[in-house]
Amino acid sequence: MRKLLLGLGFLLLHVTAQADSVLVTLEKDNAIAIMDSQTDTLLKTVPVGQRPRGIALSPDHKTLFVATSDDNTIKMLDAETFKELGALPSGEDPETFAVSPAGDRLYVSNEDDSQVTVIDVAKRKVVQKIAVGVEPEGIAVSPDNKWVVSASETTNMLHWIDPKTLKIVDNTLVDPRPRAVAFTADSQQLWVTSEIAGTLSVLDVKTRQLLKSIKLTVPGVTADKIQPVGVVIDNAHRWAYVAIGPANRVAVINAQTFAVEKYLLVGQRVWNLAFSPDQKKLYTTNGMSNDVSIIDLDSHTVTKSVGVGRYPWGVVVKP
């Protein structure tokens, strides 16, 4: 009997250890919601600071970075206990940022100052401020660490920054109001969403030129509601997913043919997306309906929407 209980205990521990945590910033609740990925239920919410938006994990998954916009800082939290480890000098009103593949640097978009702030994480100091176009928003570092790309919403431009020299090497014009940028896992392509144009641009990283422009249209939904925001591409480079804001849909795009295969109905005003570590699930933050929708990626169906708190914005999944 004792052995059986011990065995059960180990099994439980194993199961618990396997569960991933889905971490969601709640813009209005000034907190992070923590969801269990096995049961897809809300476990708890932890206060974090004023107006949290961008959220990312360090490559070793031990540190959680949260942009608390109204505190004008990026907070560093212990990813297990959610205790505050420190705050980074992000500049005014940080919203989106990207972590370098080694986890040593953070690249922060400062929308109001039209600049990108580069932070040394270990020293917690600003390395450099790079002047970019008006209202920089989306930012990403290529997995091979060769490029940092910042997208300026008002200038409609992508700025290609060399992470070694921290200088802008090239600029590419894209469709109006570029919002989010994402590299493919092989660093060969960059996918960009344009909020006003309702398009998705795929760029070849080598030439930094447009490969394909994809126009998003949801039958029956007016064009003004087609405002693509978050974009993610799976590691196998088979599928890309785009959150289309007030259209309440996530577009499922064949990453090889660039054909939009499906539009999945999720909650209201879907902002950002995150894969589960095994890439079998996709989590969406729905800003207006205060919930997270969960998409099963084998069947491409929305299985559940879970209430998390007010104005969910950013999402990351911790293994």
Add this chain to the structure above:
Amino acid sequence: MSFLHYWRAMWGIIGRELWRFIKQRERFISALVRPLIWLFVFAAGFRASLGIAITPPYETYILYEVYITPGLVGMIQLFNGMQSSLSMVYDREMGSMRILMVCPLPRWFLLMSKLIAGVAVSVLQVYVFLAIAWGYDIQAPWQGYLWVLPALVLAGLMLGALGLLLSSFIKQLENFAGVMNFVIFPMFFMSTALYPLWKIQESSTLLHTIALYNPFSQAVELIRFALYGQYNQTAFIYTLVAFIIFMSAAIVGYNPSKGMMTSKKGAE
């Protein structure tokens, strides 16, 4: 009377009904066309609406056509129940009812067999409809298609019993238009088949109360929950009780000494 006797009589009635159904291709097609028009035309107009708020058994936002599908399944069964009632009136006019009724078996058993025959037909129609809906991307979890069977049987029995009860009131075929106007349409429109209860409540409290107590709503909810692998106890009990009441009343209605026919004859 042996069990075999009962068995043969029952299969005779069910066989006749199924044979009729298969033979009358127009009836089969028309039974499908009605809900399909609702699904492809009516629901398509609302598809653009940006999702329906989450209400059980759904766990996420759904398109209107997903919501309306169980309602249309209910509609198939409602019309089928009424169609059976129509065929009872027809049988009575043609004289085949007399042959059935003089059979040396209890009346309730004959009526029950007739009812089961109707349900079997409606279940067939529903599965064909659900298969077409599947192709239209309205897909429930596969287990739901098994769970829905008992729900369909109970809902079909309840709506069929209502049809039987009505047929005991209707003397002539021409009166069926009245059934359409006063029973089928109000039952269908004042239910949860087209809109969720909370949405109905927004527009009218009275309509909400009617929809809540409408046995058709409960049958639709029973089907809706079962299709998503969930058991709705309230809907189950409500539908079961409604079936017992309608069936008992129909049996009384068909009793020549106490039934409706006698009282109506007296009135003539």
